[in-house]
Each structure stands twice: as C-alpha cells, then as structure tokens.
Amino acid sequence: DGGITQSPKYLFRKEGQNVTLSCEQNLNHDAMYWYRQDPGQGLRLIYYSQIVNDFQKGDIAEGYSVSREKKESFPLTVTSAQKNPTAFYLCASNQQGVKSGANVLTFGAGSRLTVL
C-alpha cells in the first residue's frame, strides 16, 4: 500500500544530542513537509521541500535541519540548538505541490520525541 512511513515511532534523547527522524514516502509525491504538534498549539510548519535538493524554512525552523537527496525521503534532524524539542513530529507529502492550487496533504503516523 502507498503511504508515508515515519520512524521511529517513539524516541528518547538526552539533552545536547542530535537526533534524526526518518520520513519515507512511496506515493511519488513531489512535495514533502515536516510539522511539529504540541498540545493546544495545533501544527506548526518546520521545513518543506517542493523538489529534490531544495527545501525552505517554515515558521519554526530554528534548531532543525533537513535534506532532500531523494524524492521519496525527507529526514529531519533535531539539533541540540532546539530549546524545547519534546513534541510529536508529523511528516506529510503532497502530490502536486505548489502548482496544484489545493494543498491536500497525506500524513505519516508521526514520531514522538521526548528529551530527558
């Protein structure tokens, strides 16, 4: 079945450590996105990528980094510079990207990061 796979589902990290969250899609979607979800704050956009080897900062990019070396993969690294990294992270993709006129997203199941 086509979809988005995020791993790991749960991750614990000590302060000061970098951690990378994986996001893989087999939907042949052009655009991919990373959102952060916190209770009572909804979803906030971290980074997005419309094509391979290109990505843009979202609203809360500080302390995060991404890469887009392959169309199907968009990993997110949470660096030690992120002050409050404990959150639920959601990866999403979009079939038509900017050109579609309607941004209907497909989401992965999420990764819950806890910093100890």
Add this chain to the structure above:
Amino acid sequence: AQSVTQLDSQVPVFEEAPVELRCNYSSSVSVYLFWYVQYPNQGLQLLLKYLSGSTLVESINGFEAEFNKSQTSFHLRKPSVHISDTAEYFCAVSDWGNTDKLIFGTGTRLQVFP
C-alpha cells in the same frame, strides 16, 4: 496574514447527539479550506475540503461543512455522532496564491460518550 481560529478546544457530546465544531479564518484573498481528523497517536487524515463550487461539502462518514464567505467560517457538523468519532479535528486554510503553506487551527477534541 492568514489565521485559523477554533474557539472550542474540547467538545463533549453524547452518542447520537448532533455536533458542530466551529472554525473561523482570516485572509485577504480567496482560500481553500480543509478539515482533518486525528485519532490518538496517529497522523492526520483529510476529512473534507472546500476548493470551489458548492459551499456545502460532505464526507463519506456523515460529516459536512459549509463555507460561509461573509462570516469567514467553515464549521463542521454531524447530525448524529458515534463513539468512533472521538478524535481531534483540525481546520486548515491555504490561499490560492500560496498553496505550499497550509495554516492549521489549534484543534478541537471531540469526545463522544455512550
């Protein structure tokens, strides 16, 4: 700048009762509107969307939402809820000129009691 307001953070309701989840948006341009649903510890799933045409849109599981341009609203309704509808519901908006950015509301948790 665009924004989405979901005034109700939680909505408790008994099974088979009607429900309305409110969503208001602000934008200076024409918009697309969406409702997504999130079940516990899962990602979001598209519930329904308004792109153009009829202002009343429906989902396959009995939800409907009506786009009201004058009131800048896109409220979600269901005439009779089920226990399985318990979830968090997110309203979202993107404008016609900037479709790579989807702005989400803070979510409404619908809790259906037997």
